[in-house]
Amino acid sequence: MTVNLEPDMTHRASLALLAAFLMATCAASAADSASAPDVQALHVLNRLAYGPRPGDVERVANMGVQRWIDQQLHPETIPLPPDLDARLASLDTVNRSAGASLAEFLELRREVRMEDEGAKQRRREAQMRVARQAAEARLLRAVESPRKLEEVMVDFWYNHFNVFAGKGIDRALVTSYERDAIRPYALGSFRALLGATAKHPAMLFYLDNVVSSAPRTDAKRKARGLNENYARELMELHTLGADGGYTQRDVTELARMLTGWTFDEKRLARTGETFRFDAGRHDRGAKTWLGREIAPSGQQEGETALDVLAVHPATAHHVSRELAQYFVSDEPPPGLVDRMAATWQASQGDIRAVLATLFASREFMDAGSVGAKFKTPYQYVVSAVRASGVPVANVGPLVNTMSQLGMPLYGCQTPDGYKNTQDAWLNPDALTRRIAFASALAGGRLPLGVVPVEARPAEMTPYLAGSDVMPLPPPPPLAAPKPVPLDAARLQATLAGSVSPRTLGIVQRNPDNLRAAMLLGSPDFMQR
């Protein structure tokens, strides 16, 4: 789906009429039900996507909300637009293997240690480039991909299985982590997703399982022993939940079962091997975990643990509740969570089936659910850019805004990931900053169209311009373009029924050059 920057007048007029109609009727109807097709369309666009782009509400309403949801549940049936595909393909660090990325990281680290002239500068540039491209790929997709639900789920699962990009070699690995361990399973089997995250070097490194091993008494060898970090978070955050009924003993036993699940930095960089089971590190003793006797069976012990955890009733409930909290309300209806958990159990953890239960529920479509969620900084920024219809060549201003709002992309340090509740994100400072961002976007003052300097090939060092680096597209001229303010009427039509009559009334009483900022900075646009 590409941005239509010049919508035909008929289209605009019909949306304006629709908006006028909604202004007149919305106060009554929104309170009763979310039954009107366009209100439903807006609702699902706010939840299964990051809000509407110009023309989206009409497209979804025409297609039929149910059909659109079904299509979103099968992203493989939705082709990516060629121009988005081409831009993603041009991001070389996003497309290279974990091994190649780590090889570059280790080489630059070695050069810095040798105090090679300029190595620090090269490393800084390389790391900035990796971070910028990762952000660009993520945000381009979030703003432009027609596989909207897939993008929402990638973000959801990334937070669920969070890895902090700022920890050591994870700088070089999170791109592969999202691409190889999260995205392919975002709507698939939870067991497969769990296994992929468990075995990815980014997670093995982040939660220290890479160094966990059976206790050694051999004094000659480097100190080794059990590390509980991953085993604990695997049960507490990824599967059972903190109230899932396990004990400290279960944490220790699971850590023992997972000893030997590791990877070797040098082998990863040289051969691309992302995971290995090291029998020499494995604790070969018998274990008792969650009331089961675990017979010694090497790597299979960890696989068995993931099998058990993936379909455990506590997991079904814990993760269903998280999904319902994301898609319905901060305190999701327990009845809905129970039905989702039942689907989880019946389908052996089929994410698509659980989501289908959620989206088909009356709780999800209930009028009381419309606008019930407060947008996270990520959702706020992406939805504002989507509503604006502005093409994005430079994601820098978006990345900076998310950081200022306390939600740096790939920057959550703790393994619980970012929350999506109002309590977590609504605060006095946040509203002021969101309004400032809305005003800059509405006034055309964000340099979204200017490719940042460090992305220009001329700035690349000889090392980075090596054979494994694809050429970047030629940069556009550097001259700062004249700010082009958003068209407030068009923005109003795009947002249509999600703006209350009260807000619309106040907006209309203000000068035209404030209206777009007011719409994007309004209370109505803070919620989804």
Add this chain to the structure above:
Amino acid sequence: MHRRDFLNAVGAGILLPVGRGAWAVSAPAAGPTNKKLIVVMLRGAVDGLNVVAPVGDENYLRLRPTIGLAAPGMEGGALDLDGYFGLHPALASLQPLWAARKLAFVHASGSPDATRSHFDAQDYMESATPGRKNTPDGWMNRLVAALPGPQSPSRLLGIGPVLPRILAGHAAAVNLPNVASAARADLLDQPRVKAAFDELYANHPRFGRAYADGRAAHREVMDALESKEMQAADRGAPLPNGFPDDAARLAGLMRNDPKIQLAFVALGGWDTHANQGAASGQLANRLAPLGQGLAVLAERLGPLFDDTVVVVMSEFGRTARENGNGGTDHGHGNVMWVMGGKVRGGKVYGDWEGVGDAKLNEGRDLPVLTDFRSVLAQISEQHLMLGDKGLEQVFPAMPQNLAGFRIVGA
């Protein structure tokens, strides 16, 4: 860059001696908000056994052969506190405060709940209701509501981009991502823009209060930072970014805005499961700016330090034994730090049974022998003059056994 600009801007005042005498004339008159509390939370469970290390315990180095701190006087050794406990050498900047008896510790303290989940434990420490997950508000919010005196948005202040659980609740609370940015005029200071958004948010049932509190706090902070006293108070060498810088600005702000009474700062990065180091290394690198920031806070609060208590706490401690990776795993009891002009410092408080195998909780970590709430309750009662009824609201269902020591003077 902005921080530095700000420092330069405020550094333009005349040179004044900084110290207690210099500020005697400007000490605020006694009022309902003149007793201050600053809480610093170390998220991620700091390794208290290497902050205030029992270097005099024969078991200590046996449990921690590679990460243990050497005895005082040795190379990289701990700094002697009382002949038994030693302070991490990265906290040398706190030594003068210890010597002046303005700094105390409470060891083997923490939450009685047995959880070793960071997130549940932090939640309990912020709600002050261990074991109860449905407490809707944070204890600092209940505290500000229970204290006498007029409520104002900036009376309860958080430094950081989001409003933490501990500040959430019915009473107004505001957050500043950092003090420097709060000092700048913003878009909503333009009259037309302000009028437009004021109307959009006026009495809005969901967001109206957050908006109004944000604007009110912004005006207060702008006013406070424009005062001459602030400009003199912040005189000094530029500080490294991060906590020392924020601490200095917070001190200046509190001296200039008498309405600010309770402040909260959270610092992360303490979850040292691997390679935490001993006298140097990861933990030391985190502790050094913390110690420096606390020292700067004490200095720049000037005379207000006499009316301020600073508490440093963390959700739980770490295993007494180092793990196989030169780190420590999640534990239970920890050490609380308490600093202030009226703190009965120079002493490590709390029952202490040593780190012998038989004394460890579940054979792995420190027991909790002092409930963190009993320390906070004493500070609220003795320092902030919270009454009995208020005490029950702020720390509901607290066990009867109050701390068996007096850590803060009236």
